[in-house]
Amino acid sequence: MPTTHFRTCPFCEATCGLEVETEGREVVAVRGDAQDVFSHGFLCPKAFGLKQLHEDTDRLTAPLVRRDGELVDASWDEAFAEIERRLPPILADHGRNAVAVYIGNPAAHNLSSIIYGPVLLRALGSQNVYTASTVDQMPKQVSSGLMFGGGLSVPVPDVDRCEHLLILGANPLVSNGSLLTAPNMRGRIRAIRERGGKVVVVDPRRTRTADEASEHHFIRPGMDALLLAALACTIVEEGLERTGSLGAHLNGLDDVRELVRGFPPEAVAAACGIASGEIRRMAREVAAAERAAVYGRIGTCTQEFGTLASWLVDVLNVLTGNLDREGGAMFTRAAAGQRNSQGEGGGGKGMGLGRWASRVRGLPEAFGELPVSALAEEIDTPGEGRVRALITMAGNPIVSTPNSARLERAFESLDFVLAIDIYVNETTRHADVILPAPEPLEKSHYDVALYQLATRNVANYSPPVFEGTVPEEWETLLRLSGVVTGQGPDVDVEALDQFVVQTVVQRELSSPGSRVAGREPAELIAALEPRRGPERALDFMLRVGPYGDGFGAEPKGLTLSLLEESPHGLDLGPLEPRLPDVLRTPSGKVELAPEPLVADMERLRAALDRERNGGMMLVGRRQLRSNNSWMHNLPALVKGKERCTLHVHPDDAERLGLGDGGRALVRSAAGSLEAPVEVTDAIMPGVVSIPHGWGHDADGVRLSVASEHAGVNSNLLADESQVDPLSGNAVLNGIPVEVAPAGLAAEPATAAAAGA
Ligand SMILES: Nc1nc2c(c(=O)[nH]1)N[C@H]1C(S)=C(S)[C@@H](COP(=O)(O)OP(=O)(O)OC[C@H]3O[C@@H](n4cnc5c(=O)[nH]c(N)nc54)[C@H](O)[C@@H]3O)O[C@H]1N2
Numbered sequence: 001m002p003t004t005h006f007r008t009c010p011f012c013e014a015t016c017g018l019e020v021e022t023e024g025r026e027v028v029a030v031r032g033d034a035q036d037v038f039s040h041g042f043l044c045p046k047a048f049g050l051k052q053l054h055e056d057t058d059r060l061t062a063p064l065v066r067r068d069g070e071l072v073d074a075s076w077d078e079a080f081a082e083i084e085r086r087l088p089p090i091l092a093d094h095g096r097n098a099v100a101v102y103i104g105n106p107a108a109h110n111l112s113s114i115i116y117g118p119v120l121l122r123a124l125g126s127q128n129v130y131t132a133s134t135v136d137q138m139p140k141q142v143s144s145g146l147m148f149g150g151g152l153s154v155p156v157p158d159v160d161r162c163e164h165l166l167i168l169g170a171n172p173l174v175s176n177g178s179l180l181t182a183p184n185m186r187g188r189i190r191a192i193r194e195r196g197g198k199v200v201v202v203d204p205r206r207t208r209t210a211d212e213a214s215e216h217h218f219i220r221p222g223m224d225a226l227l228l229a230a231l232a233c234t235i236v237e238e239g240l241e242r243t244g245s246l247g248a249h250l251n252g253l254d255d256v257r258e259l260v261r262g263f264p265p266e267a268v269a270a271a272c273g274i275a276s277g278e279i280r281r282m283a284r285e286v287a288a289a290e291r292a293a294v295y296g297r298i299g300t301c302t303q304e305f306g307t308l309a310s311w312l313v314d315v316l317n318v319l320t321g322n323l324d325r326e327g328g329a330m331f332t333r334a335a336a337g338q339r340n341s342q343g344e345g346g347g348g349k350g351m352g353l354g355r356w357a358s359r360v361r362g363l364p365e366a367f368g369e370l371p372v373s374a375l376a377e378e379i380d381t382p383g384e385g386r387v388r389a390l391i392t393m394a395g396n397p398i399v400s401t402p403n404s405a406r407l408e409r410a411f412e413s414l415d416f417v418l419a420i421d422i423y424v425n426e427t428t429r430h431a432d433v434i435l436p437a438p439e440p441l442e443k444s445h446y447d448v449a450l451y452q453l454a455t456r457n458v459a460n461y462s463p464p465v466f467e468g469t470v471p472e473e474w475e476t477l478l479r480l481s482g483v484v485t486g487q488g489p490d491v492d493v494e495a496l497d498q499f500v501v502q503t504v505v506q507r508e509l510s511s512p513g514s515r516v517a518g519r520e521p522a523e524l525i526a527a528l529e530p531r532r533g534p535e536r537a538l539d540f541m542l543r544v545g546p547y548g549d550g551f552g553a554e555p556k557g558l559t560l561s562l563l564e565e566s567p568h569g570l571d572l573g574p575l576e577p578r579l580p581d582v583l584r585t586p587s588g589k590v591e592l593a594p595e596p597l598v599a600d601m602e603r604l605r606a607a608l609d610r611e612r613n614g615g616m617m618l619v620g621r622r623q624l625r626s627n628n629s630w631m632h633n634l635p636a637l638v639k640g641k642e643r644c645t646l647h648v649h650p651d652d653a654e655r656l657g658l659g660d661g662g663r664a665l666v667r668s669a670a671g672s673l674e675a676p677v678e679v680t681d682a683i684m685p686g687v688v689s690i691p692h693g694w695g696h697d698a699d700g701v702r703l704s705v706a707s708e709h710a711g712v713n714s715n716l717l718a719d720e721s722q723v724d725p726l727s728g729n730a731v732l733n734g735i736p737v738e739v740a741p742a743g744l745a746a747e748p749a750t751a752a753a754a755g756a
């Protein structure tokens with residue numbers, strides 16, 4: 001008998017509702033859930049990956065332990081015994097910071113790791129915490145922290161009501177949206193145009209999103225902050241400002257006006273590669289639109305002026321009066337776990353930045369973590385405080401982070417590597433122990449993080465489809481917490497979990513303005529029974545959240561039970577204005593001109609005078625059938641022609657002697673690689689592009705499908721020394737490179753042999 005399960009897709013930020021048909025333990029079909037309150041049946045080709053991932057015989061279902069140099073199957077007890085034997089002595093001899101952690105992208109979509117990852121981090125007490133955030137959105141988190149007081153207080157374009165959408169460095173038709181949870185962006189963008197609105201895309205590539213837009217501008221990589229400053233300058237100079245009622249919530253408006261006046265379109269045009277008249281027209285149109293939103297993503301973050309560009313995006317939203325306004329850039333009010341709706345609003349502690357620094361380069365901490373660009377040097381630089389062991393959780397940093405060759409060598413020198421993962425891939429092949437995680441269909445799902453960035457307020461919970469064949473990640477994380485606190489791996493998981501829920505409840509009760517202020521913790525915890533683990537914590541967060549039942553205060557309010565009865569999710573309505581309540585800045589205002597950002601404008605100014613000697617710049621690109629580094633083992637997603645290619649403009653191809661289908665040698669300050677050439681006029685002259693996440697042909701990798709479609713790892717070219725100074729975020733776009741036909745120069749012939 002086939003059974004139908006409704007569940008949220010965990011693979012990207014769009015949170016599509018899926019209909020998964022099963023028979024026994026077989027997945028028969030995966031379809032879009034037409035009744036899903038948010039995605040209405042939309043899905044992308046990756047959704048089918050749920051079936052192929054379920055069937056993938058390379059996916060780990062038992063722990064692996066390294067014995068005599070080989071990773072071999074082991075029982076859970078044997079694996080934990082090995083961890084207990086190896087990890088505590090490193091902590092005892094070298095201190096907490098000797099053990100580093102890298103947390104990767106899938107962890108952000110995973111209820112277990114969202115709630116229990118921080119438990120392990122606290123238990124470990126290391127300052128060497130690294131995540132994918134510093135190869136991703138950290139600049140936006142820092143600018144949002146400085147402006148609004150919270151790293152997840154990121155204004156989201158209200159795409160369904162805006163009439164003008166300016167998109168920089170994002171390709172939501174392929175990525176399906178990021179820091180913008182909005183399934184079916186093609187439909188939403190078309191709808192803007194159908195209601196007479198305009199969509200403008202700024203990208204050094206003419207993307208699928210650009211093809212759907214009203215207008216596209218090529219921009220020289222890394223120059224968005226200059227363009228945004230010039231747009232703001234035009235608005236100020238030409239008297240187009242419309243801050244209106246926002247004014248009461250702003251600090252620093254005069255400072256910002258003065259700052260941007262120094263960047264008129266005529267001064268930035270050459271650097272950006274966009275004519276000054278065009279820049280002025282773009283500014284006038286954004287300013288004149290009834291409802292407009294400016295939105296930037298990967299291309300504006302993972303570059304040398306990432307935090308400045310992220311900030312200037314919201315400066316424009318403010319100057320045009322579109323911040324916190326219907327059809328503009330708004331703050332989501334999520335159902336669970338959102339800091340900016342906890343307790344009293346309208347002010348707060350603001351964000352700490354640089355509370356500690358990395359040992360070798362002194363790069364600043366942000367939101368409790370250090371820039372992953374510093375990880376290799378923290379391992380390979382001798383001295384007190386050196387990293388000796390690493391725990392990776394749902395991450396593949398050797399492929400995903402800069403200067404892969406150096407990081408790979410650094411991994412080889414570690415005393416101990418533990419991975420919680422589902423594959424033996426480029427990174428986990430270096431592990432001494434791998435603890436497998438359940439596949440998505442074996443775990444429940446609720447997108448605590450991504451629902452905080454959604455273009456509508458929604459909530460959707462999915463129970464597991466299949467019974468688990470491996471322990472849930474939260475149990476694994478609690479057992480590891482036992483190891484690093486000296487209690488050993490056989491800790492009483494239930495007792496530890498009880499402690500976790502008590503901490504969560506206490507924290508809520510001690511926050512002023514809580515909906516359950518004055519209630520007894522024991523009473524609240526009793527009301528959550530018989531739930532345990534992440535479900536218990538989620539139920540609590542939902543019930544004390546803005547739509548919650550407040551444990552009786554609002555009997556019809558949200559609970560996990562209510563979500564369980566709503567398999568297609570609950571629509572909690574369109575975004576609504578949230579100023580000033582959403583703010584957690586000490587002043588209780590939007591800080592338009594935070595001091596660190598103002599100071600960094602000098603660096604931007606210097607870019608205006610930079611010599612442009614005709615060199616080539618490398619950018620990345622995402623692909624529809626790919627998910628960062630880890631879905632290339634699923635046959636449906638890699639079939640067809642080779643996709644890990646170097647895009648080159650025809651003029652450059654001719655000048656450099658590169659032919660379509662030939663091979664190019666690409667060199668940067670960090671390393672070199674060879675890639676097949678694809679000549680296309682969809683890329684700006686002077687710019688080349690390679691997608692990230694490839695390069696699956698290393699020894700010891702157990703990815704039978706992916707290694708047949710290996711591609712090359714573009715992060716061999718990313719330079720770990722180049723970071724956005726405020727956020728420490730890696731520069732992955734706008735990397736200076738030299739490009740030549742392969743085989744001409746006396747150079748290493750393969751990517752694997754290349755490197756600094
Ligand atoms: N050059 C360049 N580099 C980039 C980017 C770029 O645009 N250009 N983008 C960056 C961005 S935005 C990101 S987010 C990072 C992503 O980079 P990472 O954070 O390294 O994430 P993934 O490459 O997605 O690797 C995910 C890992 O998690 C494992 N995994 C999958 N599902 C699960 C699970 O449920 N549980 C566990 N425990 N493990 C699981 C996979 O096997 C894989 O090892 O890459 C970054 N790197």
Ligand SMILES: Nc1nc2c(c(=O)[nH]1)N[C@H]1C(S)=C(S)[C@@H](COP(=O)(O)OP(=O)(O)OC[C@H]3O[C@@H](n4cnc5c(=O)[nH]c(N)nc54)[C@H](O)[C@@H]3O)O[C@H]1N2
Binds near residue numbers: 177619621626
């Ligand atoms: N299919 C698929 N979907 C994904 C992922 C995936 O790997 N595959 N990854 C997920 C993750 S982890 C994330 S973070 C999101 C990212 O979501 P997006 O940011 O929408 O995805 P990208 O395709 O990286 O888009 C970045 C764009 O910036 C452009 N760009 C590069 N440099 C510059 C520059 O200097 N200025 C400007 N203006 N543009 C520039 C690139 O050409 C590219 O088109 O996607 C998510 N969704």
Ligand code: SF4
Binds near residue numbers: 014
């Ligand atoms: S767009 Fe994202 S959430 Fe939707 S089906 Fe594709 S991978 Fe899943």
Ligand SMILES: [Mo]
Binds near residue numbers: 105136
């Ligand atoms: Mo990402």
